Ligand SMILES: CC(=O)CC(=O)SCCNC(=O)CCNC(=O)[C@H](O)C(C)(C)COP(=O)(O)OP(=O)(O)OC[C@H]1O[C@@H](n2cnc3c(N)ncnc32)[C@H](O)[C@@H]1OP(=O)(O)O
């Protein structure tokens with residue numbers, strides 16, 4: 519249960535809202551990240567409603583969650599298949615789906631957004647939900663690169679708005695970046711930290727700076743790698759092998775870019791290069807632009823820098 523019941527909370531001013539214990543979570547966007555977050559939240563006892571634009575996407579997301587739960591169980595319950603099956607069923611029972619975010623946020627302690635990396639679309643979403651969610655509900659974005667302050671500006675709950683940035687694949691990656699804006703209350707920040715901890719993640723606290731910690735370092739690396747390849751300084755296969763074996767990274771940079779999604783990489787870089795047109799670190803890549811225009815978005819579409827079919 520939330521610290522305050524929803525009915526009590528609705529009439530309260532924001533200043534009366536204290537640490538919200540997050541139990542009911544609405545996750546908007548059932549793609550790679552939203553489905554992964556839903557899986558981890560559901561398997562750690564949270565009740566989760568996953569929202570997307572149509573039923574087919576939601577069906578695919580739930581199927582993916584089931585498949586990935588099986589991978590988790592194979593390891594965690596290697597000698598106890600019955601306990602493993604129970605774990606899967608319990609987690610799946612905690613997940614429901616909806617195409618109508620407005621109707622489900624009324625019961626949420628946390629609304630976590632993982633939709634397309636576009637400021638206007640994220641603002642429109644949160645601006646609409648702000649009018650429908652109870653006073654105590656915390657809003658958070660999983661954005662890779664957009665200022666949380668700008669996303670939150672479409673709402674009247676600046677003190678109850680923060681960033682929760684997960685990493686792909688969510689069930690495996692141990693980090694969550696927790697972002698407070700200058701307006702995020704300490705209570706909200708603490709609730710987000712506690713939620714991350716309940717999911718079994720390690721958190722780092724980040725300022726609301728572009729790309730927070732990880733992506734501010736990772737994206738320039740990926741872009742420099744693409745430029746290196748465009749210059750003909752190495753084949754993508756050799757560059758990937760070099761970074762895996764030379765640095766001990768689990769994936770080479772081209773494999774990783776395909777895994778993240780080339781559309782997401784491009785959305786991030788478009789925003790940063792528009793804001794910093796003179797900074798060569800954020801310069802555009804013709805090859806990336808071409809692949810995205812061709813719909814070659816990486817692993818999720820079957821082709822990016824590499825083919826996956
Ligand atoms: C863009 C942003 O905003 C931020 C980002 O996310 S940047 C991207 C950050 N992510 C990374 O850097 C990922 C780097 N890559 C890796 O860590 C690894 O390659 C990987 C974990 C993705 C895959 O590892 P792998 O060894 O090549 O493959 P695989 O054997 O299939 O998986 C390793 C383990 O993870 C598990 N796993 C992989 N994906 C999983 C998923 N979605 N759900 C559950 N378990 C999963 C596998 O079952 C396997 O478990 P065991 O060790 O028990 O067998």
Ligand SMILES: NC(=O)C1=CN([C@@H]2O[C@H](COP(=O)(O)OP(=O)(O)OC[C@H]3O[C@@H](n4cnc5c(N)ncnc54)[C@H](O)[C@@H]3O)[C@@H](O)[C@H]2O)C=CC1
Nearest residue numbers: 547548549550551570571632633634635661662684686778
């Ligand atoms: N791919 C990655 O490695 C990471 C991505 N992120 C961020 O997470 C967010 C989502 O990324 P992915 O899951 O990779 O994208 P994705 O493309 O796999 O999924 C996005 C989903 O959002 C849905 N969607 C779009 N607009 C919507 C709306 N208005 N309402 C409901 N659903 C909507 C789409 O139908 C799609 O299913 C982005 O902001 C991205 O920058 C953060 C960490 C890692």
